[in-house]
Amino acid sequence: MKRLQAALGSALLGVCLLAAGVTPADAAPAASPGELLDRLETAWRARDAAAYLELWSFPSAAAREEERDLVRERFTADESVLEVQRPLLQPDAPAPERLKTSAQVFTATEPRGRVEQWLLTLEHRGAGWLLTGREDVGLIDGLVHLSLDPQGYQADGLTFRFDDFTLEMHHGTLFTAPVSVGPTALLFVGDGVVHFRPWPQTEREQLRQFGGRPELVDRVKTAFVRIHPADLYRVLSPARLEPDPRGGQRLATAQRFYRDQSMRSFVLDSSLPRSPWWLLPSLGDSSVTFQTRRHGTLTFTVSTSEPESISLFDREKRRQICLYPQPGRDTQYSEDDSRSVDVLHHDLKVRFEPRSYVLEAEDTVRLRLLEPSATVRLRLDEGLHIHSITSPEAGRHLFFRVRYQDSVMVSLGALAGRVGEVVLTVRYGGALRPGPVEREVMQAAAEGGRPTAPPTIQDDVLIEEVLVYSNRSPWYPQGGPDDYALADLSLDVPQGYNAIAGGTRQSARTEGGRTRIAYRQDRPGKYITVVIGRLSEVGSRGQGPVPLQCFSVGRTRGEAAAYAEKATEILRFYEQEFGPYPYASLTVVIVEGQTPGGHSPPGMVILAQRPLLLRHALQDDPANFTDVPGFFLAHELAHQWWGQGVSGQNYHERWLSEGVAQYAAALWTRHREGEDTFRDVLDRMGRWALRMTNKGPIHLGYRLGHLKNDPQIFRAVVYDKGAYVLHMLRSIVGEEAFRRGLTSLQVAHRFAKAGTDDLRQSLEKASGKDLRPYFETWVRGTVLPRLRVASRTGPASAGYSTAVDVTVEDLPGPVPLQVALDLAEGKDLRQVTLPPEGGHWTFETGVPVRRVGVNDDRSLLAWLKR
Structure with missing residues (x-):
C-alpha cells in the first residue's frame, strides 16, 4: 500500500512539475534546437507518446492532457509521418533563446488522409531546449483514395441536375465510391441523355458554333461525376439507390472509364506517402465527364469560387466551349477582386x-x-x-x-x-x-489559297x-x-x-x-x-x-x-x-x-x-497590314500604353489592348500617310468586322474563333471591330474629348487593370455624353447598324434641291453622318446627325448633284444599301 501511495505521489509530483513548466528529472534536456527536433522525429517514428511529451514544457496539466490526446489520436492512424523544417541558424552565431519552426504531419487511415501544418515554438529553458508551443497554421483535409464499389445501383429513371445541365439515366447502372469514402465519385454506365442549355445568349451562340444548336442534347453511354458527398441528394433525383443485380455485367466498362478519367481532376500532385490522393470537391462544386455520341468526351464543371463558375470544355482538344457565371452573379469582374x-x-x-x-x-x-x-x-x-x-x-x-x-x-x-x-x-x-x-x-496560304496549319520551314531557308x-x-x-x-x-x-x-x-x-x-x-x-x-x-x-x-x-x-x-x-x-x-x-x-x-x-x-x-x-487576314508603312511597329508600340501601361481586368477586356492598339496604329497611319491611306485601312477593317461580327461580341475576348480553330474570327472582331468601335466613339464625342478620355484613363489606371466600363466612364466624363447604349450594343452585342439610303435631286427656286432619306436598323443612339454631294466643281460635304429612327434632309445647291454619298468618311461601321 505504501508503495502504491509512493508511486501515486511521484506521479502527482511529476504532474505538478510539468504544470510549473519543468520536465521530469529523468528527461535530459536537448542541448540544441537540432537535437530537440531529432528527438521529436525519433519519438514520432516510434509512436512513443511518452517520449514525445517529455520534450515539452507545458503551462498546465490540462495542456499536457490535451497534447497527449492529440498525439495518441495521430498515432492510431495506419500511417503517421512528421516532417520538421530545421530553422536557419548562423553556423558561428549562438542560437536565440526562443525560435519557431514549421512542421507537417501526414496521417492516413484508409481510405482517408489529411495534412496538418504546425508552427512549433522552441525555447531554451535552464539546461536545455524544450517545446513550449504548437500552433495549427494549415490543414488539407478531405484527402481520399478513390475507387469504385463493385456493387452497382439501378440507374433507371435517375437524373443528375446541375445549373443549366441534366444527365437523365434511362437504363443502366450507377457505381459509387465505397461507403467509407462517401458518394464523392459516381460512374454511370448505360443509356442516358445529356441536356445543356446555357442561360446567357452569347454562350448559346458559342454552343451553336460548336454543335450546330444553341443547346447540347446528346446520348451518353458513360459518365463520371465528382461531387461533395453531402450534395448527393441535392443533385440526384429521385433520392434512391437500389442494388442492381446486373451491375456486374457493366463493371468492367465502368472501371475502364474510371481509370481514364479519375486522374484528371481534384488530384493532389505531391510526394505524400501513398500518393496519389484525391481532394473532395467543395460543397456546391461538381464535375461531370461524359462520352457523347457526336462530340467525343466533354466535361461540365461548377466551381462556385470562380467568378465564371459554369464551364463546358473538351479536355482532349483543349477547347473551352462555354464559360459564364451562375445566374444572379455579377458578370463584370476583375481578376484581382479575390486575390490574397x-x-x-x-x-x-x-x-x-x-x-x-x-x-x-x-x-x-x-x-x-x-x-x-x-x-x-x-x-x-x-x-x-x-x-x-x-x-x-x-x-x-x-x-x-x-x-x-x-x-x-x-x-x-x-x-x-x-x-x-x-x-x-x-x-x-x-x-x-x-x-x-x-x-x-x-x-501562310497553302496551294489553292486555303489556310492551313503553320507551314513547315523550307529546307533552303x-x-x-x-x-x-x-x-x-x-x-x-x-x-x-x-x-x-x-x-x-x-x-x-x-x-x-x-x-x-x-x-x-x-x-x-x-x-x-x-x-x-x-x-x-x-x-x-x-x-x-x-x-x-x-x-x-x-x-x-x-x-x-x-x-x-x-x-x-x-x-x-x-x-x-x-x-x-x-x-x-x-x-x-x-x-x-x-x-x-x-x-x-x-x-x-x-x-x-x-x-x-x-x-x-x-x-x-x-x-x-x-x-x-x-x-x-x-x-488575306484581318491583321495583314504589312503593306502599310509602319503599321505593324505602331501596333506593337501602342501596347506599351494599352496592354502594359493599362491592362484589361479579365479576358473579356482583351479589346482594350488589341482593339486600342489597332486603332492607334490606324491613327498613326493617318498622321504619317494621310487621309486616303487611313480610309483604306478603315475599309479593310470594316469588311472583316462586318463579315465576322455575328460570330460573337467583342467582349468574348480570346474565345472568339476558339471553337472553330479559326483565329481570324478573333482578329476580325477584337482587333478590327474593336478598332472601328473606337473610331465611331471618337466621332460621337469629338477628337479632343476622345483624347482627354484616353489620357485620363491612362492616368487613373497606370500600371493597373481597367474594364470596358472604365473606358466608357472616362469618355463620358470627357464629353458629357451618355455612351452606355453604344457600348452595350457594339461591345457586348453583335448587331451593327443597317442603313438604307434614298436620294432625289430636282430644280428648286434657288437652283437645285436634293432630298436624302436614311432609314435605320439597330442604331443604339444618334451618330454623326457625313453626306457628300458630288457636284461638277467638286464635293460639297455636309455633316448631319443620324438619329436611331432614321432621318430626312434637304440640301440646296446651285448646280445639279451628280451623286449622293453617305458615310464616305467611314465614320460609321454599317451595312449600307441604296
Missing part, C-alpha cells in the same frame, strides 16, 4: 542552355500578403522541377503541386497568419521550350532560332494573372548568345565561356520576358521620349537600324494621344519568323520579320 497576394518584386537569376532548352533558376520573390492565410498559391510550369522554397524567417517551406494547373501551393509555416510583406526564394529548373513570337497574325520566354507559360514563379511587379534580372547564357529583356541594361560581361547580363525593371510590369539568341546591338537613340536600343539577328540587321528612328517618331505621336510613355526605356528586338509576328512586353517590342526567300504568300 500581391507580388511586388522579383530578383530572378537564370542560367539558360538554349541548345537543350534547359534552365536553372532562383527567384527571390517579395510578396505582400493581403489577408491572413496559411498558404500561398504561385504559378509555375509543370515541366519545371522545384528544388526548394525557402524564406529567411521560416527556413524551408513545404509545398504541393496541383496537377494540370501549373500551380504550386506553398505552406507559409512560421509566416502563416501574417499580413504584409514576406520574401520567398524558389529554386527550380528543367527543360522548357517556349513557343515562337506570337501575335495572332497571318498564316534556315531561320535562326530565337527563344522568347514570356507570358505564354509561367516560366518563373508568378502570382495571379498579370500581377504588376518590379524586377532585377541576372541572365547567364553561353558565349556567343545574348539575353535581352525589358528595362535598363545594367551590365554585360563575358568570361569562362559564359556571358552574364543584368537588367533592372524599375517600373511595374505585368510579366517578365527574356529573349535568348545570337543577337547584336544595331542601333540606339539617346534622344527622344526615352532611351532606345535595337537588337537583331544577323540577316535582319540592315532593316533593324531604321526601326530605332521610326520607333522614336511613333512614341512622340503616341505621347500626344495617350500621355507619357509608361517605361524608362525601350528595347526593340528584330528576329525572323515564318510569318510576321510581334510581342510587346513591358519596355520591349519583339518583331518577327518574314524572310523574302520564303515562297508561300500570306493570305
